[in-house]
Amino acid sequence: MTAERYIARSSAIAARMLGGEMMVMSAADSTFFTLNEVASTIWQAADGRTPLSEIVAGKVCEEFDVDREQAQRGADRFVDELSQHGILLVSDQPLMETGETDSLPSSESR
Amino acid sequence: MSLLAEMNQKALNLGLPISVHLDITYRCNERCVHCYLDHDDHGEMTTAEITGVLEQLAEAGVFFLSLSGGEVLMRRDFFEIVERARQLLFNVKVKTNGVMIHEKEAARLRRLGVEQIQISVYSHRMEVHDAITKLPGSLKRTIRAIRFLKSKGLKVTIANVLMAGNFSDQPGVIALARELGVAYTLDPTITPKMDGDTSTVALRIPGSDLKQVFNNQELVGNVEEFCAPPPAPDEDIMDGFPCSAGHTACYISPYGDVFPCVQFPLPSGNVRRQKFLDIWRNSAQLKEVRSIRARNLPTCSTCAHVGTCTRCPGLAYMEGNMRGPSTADCEKSFQRTGIPSANMLARTRVGSAGPLIQIQTLANSSPITLFKMRRVNCE
Numbered sequence: 001m002t003a004e005r006y007i008a009r010s011s012a013i014a015a016r017m018l019g020g021e022m023m024v025m026s027a028a029d030s031t032f033f034t035l036n037e038v039a040s041t042i043w044q045a046a047d048g049r050t051p052l053s054e055i056v057a058g059k060v061c062e063e064f065d066v067d068r069e070q071a072q073r074g075a076d077r078f079v080d081e082l083s084q085h086g087i088l089l090v091s092d093q094p095l096m097e098t099g100e101t102d103s104l105p106s107s108e109s110r
Numbered sequence: 111m112s113l114l115a116e117m118n119q120k121a122l123n124l125g126l127p128i129s130v131h132l133d134i135t136y137r138c139n140e141r142c143v144h145c146y147l148d149h150d151d152h153g154e155m156t157t158a159e160i161t162g163v164l165e166q167l168a169e170a171g172v173f174f175l176s177l178s179g180g181e182v183l184m185r186r187d188f189f190e191i192v193e194r195a196r197q198l199l200f201n202v203k204v205k206t207n208g209v210m211i212h213e214k215e216a217a218r219l220r221r222l223g224v225e226q227i228q229i230s231v232y233s234h235r236m237e238v239h240d241a242i243t244k245l246p247g248s249l250k251r252t253i254r255a256i257r258f259l260k261s262k263g264l265k266v267t268i269a270n271v272l273m274a275g276n277f278s279d280q281p282g283v284i285a286l287a288r289e290l291g292v293a294y295t296l297d298p299t300i301t302p303k304m305d306g307d308t309s310t311v312a313l314r315i316p317g318s319d320l321k322q323v324f325n326n327q328e329l330v331g332n333v334e335e336f337c338a339p340p341p342a343p344d345e346d347i348m349d350g351f352p353c354s355a356g357h358t359a360c361y362i363s364p365y366g367d368v369f370p371c372v373q374f375p376l377p378s379g380n381v382r383r384q385k386f387l388d389i390w391r392n393s394a395q396l397k398e399v400r401s402i403r404a405r406n407l408p409t410c411s412t413c414a415h416v417g418t419c420t421r422c423p424g425l426a427y428m429e430g431n432m433r434g435p436s437t438a439d440c441e442k443s444f445q446r447t448g449i450p451s452a453n454m455l456a457r458t459r460v461g462s463a464g465p466l467i468q469i470q471t472l473a474n475s476s477p478i479t480l481f482k483m484r485r486v487n488c489e
Contacts, residue, residue, distance in 0.1 A: 012223040014201035016173040019124050023117055023173055025201050027223040030265070032113055 007055075007079055007088050008048030008095040015043075028086045038064055038071075039078055046088060048095030052079060121171070121358045127390055129174040129359040130167055131372050134160060134191060136364055137184040140207055140243040142230075144273055144313050146303045147180065154364040157187040159382065161194045163362065166386040168198040178205035178372075180364070189218055196222045203228060205269075208255030209248055216258035227259055228295075231268045234282035242276060256290050266292040272323070273300060273313040284328070298323060299438065302428050304375050314438070320445040337446050340418040347417035348405040355423060356399035360390070370399045374424025376432070399423065402433060409435050413452035415443040 009015075012027045022035040022043055035043055038060060045055040052075060060071045082088040089095055111119070121128035135154055136147045155163070167175065175195055182188050182204060195202050203226045204219065211219075219227065229252060233239040239249035259266050268287045270280060280296065287294035298315055302308040315323075323329060330336040351357060356370035356378075366382040368389050369375055378396045379389030390396065402423070405411050410421060413435075420443075425436035440451035450458075 011196070013199070014173065014223075014225065015199045016168070016171060018117060018126065018128070018171060018173070019120055021120075025225070027201075027225050030225070034113060034117065 003092045005052040005076075005079065006048055006050070006091050006094050007042075007046040007052055007083075008091075009043065009046050010086055010089055013087050024082075024087055026085045026087050031085045031087075033082070033085075033087070038066070038074070042075055042078060043088075048089070052076075117173075118354070118358055122354075125391075126171040127167075127358060127360055128172065129176070129354065130172045131176040131178060131359070131361045132160075132163070132167075133178050133180060133362070133364050133372070134182055134188070135180040135185050138179060138181040138207075139184060139209055140181065140245045140248060142232075142243050143275075144242070144271065144300050144310050146301050146310060148303075148305065149180065152365060154185075155366050155382070157190055159366065160187075160191055163366070163381050163386065164191070164195050164198055164200070166381070168200065170387050170390060173201055174203070175200035176203045176205060181210070182206050183210040183215070189215075189222070192219070192222050192224065196224070201225050205230075206255075207243070207248065208252040208259075209245070211255035211258060213258050213261075216255070216262045216264065219259065220262040220264050224264065226265045226267060228267045228269050229256055229259075231270060231283055231286065232273075232276045233279040234286040235279060238276050238279055242273070253286075253290070256292060260291055266290075268292055268294050270294065270296045271300070272296055272298040272315050272319075274315050274319075275313065277315050277319050280323075296323070296329065298442075299373075299422075299425075301373055301425065306428070308428075317441055317445050320442060324442075324446045337448075339447050339449060340415050340443075343404070343417045348403065348411065350404050350417075351400070351402060352404070352421050352423050356396045360396070368393070370396060371424050373422060374399075374427055374432075376424075376427055399432065407433050407435075409453050409456060410451075414449055415440075415447070415451055419443045419451070 013024055014027065015022060015024045017040070020037055022040040024033045024035060024043070025031065041059050041063060042055055045059050053072065056071050056075050057068060060066060060075065061068050079088055079090060083090045118128060135151070136149055137151055138149050141149070177192065177195070183206060185191070192202060192204070202224045204224055205228045208229045231239065231249070231252060232242040233249070236249045240246055256266055256268070268283065270283045272280060284294055298320060300310055300314045302311055324337055325333050327333050355374050359371065361369045361372040361374070362381060363369070366380045367377055368379045368381060368386070370378060376395050376399070378393040381389065404416050410416055410419070413419065419439055421439045422436045423432050425438055426432050426434045429437060435451065435453035437453065440453045444450050444454060
């Protein structure tokens with residue numbers, strides 16, 4: 001069984017909802033993303049305390065007509081990509097809210 | 111279309127302000143010769159008022175926030191403002207002269223996740239830069255600030271405003287930017303003062319220098335493409351609008367006044383009296399700006415450059431008519447392509463006073479100022 005993952009939004013980003021899509025830009029490398037409604041749902045639920053699998057089951061599958069396994073695979077890919085840019089913080093333990101850019105974890109711990 | 115351009119288009123379609131330039135003070139520790147502001151405090155917004163405005167901007171959908179002045183660090187609550195802006199998840203860009211930035215301030219800006227710092231540098235030579243800022247030692251302090259900011263991992267851009275007095279130092283500023291490992295941008299636009307005084311316009315670089323800029327591959331990329339004659343305008347061009355001012359962007363002064371752009375002093379409301387969104391949605395002035403299309407411009411709609419000109423409606427407004435030509439941009443189009451604008455041709459035909467290159471007809475400040483600048487340049 002895969003270890004549980006907890007995700008939290010980094011504070012080193014800029015973000016704003018624009019017409020149903022979330023715009024996110026990393027202050028670390030200026031990468032700019034737009035998130036569709038499903039991705040935005042995961043993003044908004046990324047509180048560091050709720051396991052990703054619970055977000056998928058409780059939010060994504062509840063709000064969108066999507067198969068649980070398919071949604072989990074998509075969520076994993078989404079989390080992997082955003083964590084590479086320091087936009088999402090990922091841990092196998094619940095995360096505290098981050099304060100400033102310096103509190104970003106090193107690439108090894110992402 | 112890039113993702114950012116797509117988002118801008120989306121904001122435009124939705125009628126949302128995606129970018130706001132907020133001047134938090136007009137006070138400054140420099141007295142730059144070309145500055146369009148007066149530096150007295152006529153009743154700046156308080157910290158609470160500014161943070162309240164930031165909350166309204168976030169609610170309105172603003173993503174890009176430029177904090178500028180005056181010199182932003184003249185406000186003791188500057189970091190409090192930045193901190194609130196970052197809590198509200200704005201993409202924050204700070205414009206500063208850097209004079210008051212030491213290691214501690216640089217580290218704090220980095221910790222707060224500021225996206226970019228833009229710093230004005232007029233020359234790589236102290237005697238030229240400091241003569242423009244009128245603050246002895248300013249270049250040294252500015253360069254020191256850039257080094258601190260870089261060392262903390264911040265993205266820094268040197269903004270090089272070009273005037274007759276510092277034009278020849280431009281390669282030196284580019285070399286300085288390279289040495290410091292920061293980006294470089296130049297701006298040949300010198301605007302009249304916000305009170306209508308046009309004396310600063312005399313500092314603009316002459317057309318021949320503009321031509322030199324436009325033919326510099328290092329600055330414009332593909333010169334042939336950049337200086338190509340304009341294509342014939344089509345329906346899309348004629349239905350287009352000149353820039354984002356009032357459409358997806360606006361400017362807010364330290365006194366809460368809202369304008370379409372920092373270069374477009376058309377008062378459109380005040381956030382001390384009205385909610386920002388009320389102004390954005392209902393201001394008669396902003397509605398008027400939004401209603402203008404290229405085909406509505408009496409002179410420019412007939413101009414060969416109508417589809418490629420950088421016509422600034424704010425500069426046109428300062429010349430007396432927001433639907434009229436901006437002669438500085440006529441000059442740029444002419445120097446870029448060698449093809450005179452419709453405005454230039456019309457003026458030549460009616461034999462109006464003034465030469466073809468109208469940028470010079472605006473110059474009404476003392477020539478002594480110009481000579482002073484040039485002398486400094488030659489030292």
